[in-house]
Amino acid sequence: MPQVLEFKLPDLGEGLTEAEIVRWLVEVGDVVAIDQPVVEVETAKAMVEVPCPYGGVVTARFGDEGTELPVGAPLLTVAVGSPVEGSGDGPAADSGTEDSGSGNVLVGYGTGAPPVRRRRVRPQGVKAAVAVPAAPEAVAPEPEPVAGPVAVVSPLVRRLARQHDLDLRRLAGSGPDGLILRADVESAIRSAAEAPAPEAVAEPVVASGASGASTTSAASGASASSASGGERVALRGVRGAVADKLSRSRREIPDATCWVDADATELMAARASMNSVAGASKVSVLALLARICTAALARYPELNSTVDQEAREIVRLPQVHLGFAAQTDRGLVVPVVRDAHEGTAESIGAEIARLTEAARTGTLTPAQLTGGTFTLNNYGVFGVDGSTPIINHPEAAMLGVGRIVPKPWVHEGQLAVRQVVQLSLTFDHRVCDGGTAGGFLRYVADCVERPALLLRSL
Template sequence: MPQVLEFKLPDLGEGLTEAEIVRWLVEVGDVVAIDQPVVEVETAKAMVEVPCPYGGVVTARFGDEGTELPVGAPLLTVAVGSPVEASGDGPATESGTEDSGSGNVLVGYGTGAPPVRRRRVRPQGVKAAVAVAAAPEAVVPEPEPVAGPVAVVSPLVRRLARQHDLDLRRLAGSGPDGLILRADVESAIRSAAEAPVAEPAVAPAASASSASSVSGGERVALRGVRGAVADKLSRSRREIPDATCWVDADATELMAARASMNSVAGASKVSVLALLARICTAALARYPELNSTVDQEAREIVRLPQVHLGFAAQTERGLVVPVVRDAHEGTAESIGAEIVRLTEAARTGTLTPAQLTGGTFTLNNYGVFGVDGSTPIINHPEAAMLGVGRIVPKPWVHEGQLAVRQVVQLSLTFDHRVCDGGTAGGFLRYVADCVERPALLLRSL
């Protein structure tokens, strides 16, 4: 007799608490192998394929494409120990044994069993299980409300309820073991907004009813990458006392040096961003205060030994910040090659959460959008970000004479807790000096 096992959305790491189903890779009735990817999900950091730790026949899927699920919510059920497996047409598993799956593991880890070709089959041994489990594919039974601790996994769900003055103890969760999902909170908010008002409120308040009364206009959900960016930028503005300084620099010699580097036959091309990244690592070696973070609870500044350089990249999914690890050990050429690799991964949506976290300083080249200047928002929990505008011909006094030079505006936003303006100004001035006289970098090579 086959055993039906439930596979829940695993912890995807990096503090992620939910994911959105982008595309199902299997259907009910398909045979899957241990650790075969069964669904593609989008987290707040990346697109990932989730492998199933069980081998057998898919009997149910929970959630349509576009549905957001918290970690621990059911993804699908698999019937293991079925006749099709014993016959050799599927993964050989035995109900109740260690070989029935690799366990509820993190994405990308498991037993490494070879994948098998997916088949639409309904073997006799699991036909009844499929028939029973297929019906509630996208609907989880709603248990009765119970007393005790509030069954909420996602901090986003708690925040949403708090924003709308909703008592979570009055809700019956539709998730497993009464888990309260975002859909439960949103349903309660809609019900509260549609309910008749018995008497006028004593004082006006910003709540869901006021938001729902706004008519017209397109509503775009703040979730996935867009939601993560919104949360991080809001937290940065809320927690970091930032200040910005800026300077114009003559980049004519930098552009000439780049052209000379790229004239070497057979050598890989060096981008302006790679040169600026190398300048940043040299500047951070001189001003390590800006390669730090603040432990607010301990009231301590933590100066970091490695430079993990983030760079802003605009993609179809939104703004992401891939991280070049140990950039302080690299050259302009090696940093540039890593930027190219990570940029391509960002465009194809294949960046992993680890490639999008752990940065210590961010470089933002908004000049690619044709603008001269900006006041960057610090990428929390970092302490600073360097912004770079477009490099364009402008009138400039060069060696006492008015000339047309390639000019760029550089702006530095920094956490005023980690340093004062003198340190920030010294960092920015050193960056500008290296842009104007790239030979200065030879001192640090």
């Protein structure tokens, strides 16, 4: 007799208490293996695939895509020990008790069993035990053109389809084994844009019994306009987490900002020389600035610290975990380069490139977005010269970098056109005074103007 087990949204770590269902990876009736990812959720920190610790037949799912669930809420139910129709060796065949589950719930922490292809079955003998989904589905849903899992691997492809309200089950993939590629999604988007819009969409639907009342569909993440005509956008997910952290930073940290203009001509020349070596990996300006920051923090460790408000103590940290601000379509995120103080400009640059790509595709893990001790913010990519950034709580400082542009500059007693950048340091005035902050910023500026100074710390 099969046993129906309930799998709840697990604790995803890092203090996260809720997650939004982005895409179900299984459907009711699918056969799943132990530790197979069953749903993709978005937390305030990252996109995560959640594996199920049970093997068997999915009997119910709880929540539609776009639904936000708290930790501990039911995700799905699985009938373990259920015979698979037409097969006696399915993944659920020897999973008769709860102990058969792995007990692991986060991707990367499973038993390592290879994934199996999901098959549609009719669960036998479990009808009375099937849980009722929290959000009932439509009485007569439109039949899906393709049954079973969607042949999509890339999170970028999934996100692109979501942004354009495109049903991936209606697409025929051009990749190997019918894999849906980005080109397939973009082609479908173009076709939808070229198709004439139905006339019914242009007219509001008037609710019966309410004169002049109408119903409208809210955009994703936003509710209907209020009576005053303003649009309400929900602060949740990454945007909500950023809002909470910035608000807390402003409430708790007495910050101050100092800034300086620096001649980056020699730094740019040094970078060009580094990148002229055949076969060597390219070094970015951000990587050079990151290496300069680690050298400066070795001289001014006060800025690599945090404040324990309850104990009224400043905690100076031994390692430099360098965060860098990255703008993505999900909002601002701050990936962290671990142990940056031990790296070179080349190794730090490689890690920045890896984390930036993960941020762009939405595959950063919560661990890669937390634990920073100092943040580097390159807002020059937005074409601006300066800013007074808000400190990334609970850190003690952030270095901001503006655009590097040709400007008139007095060089060796002569007016010349030089590559000039504005540097700004926002710091927690509890951990140090202006002398320390000014010394840190002046050292950074000196290294930008004379990169050879870094040789003393290499």
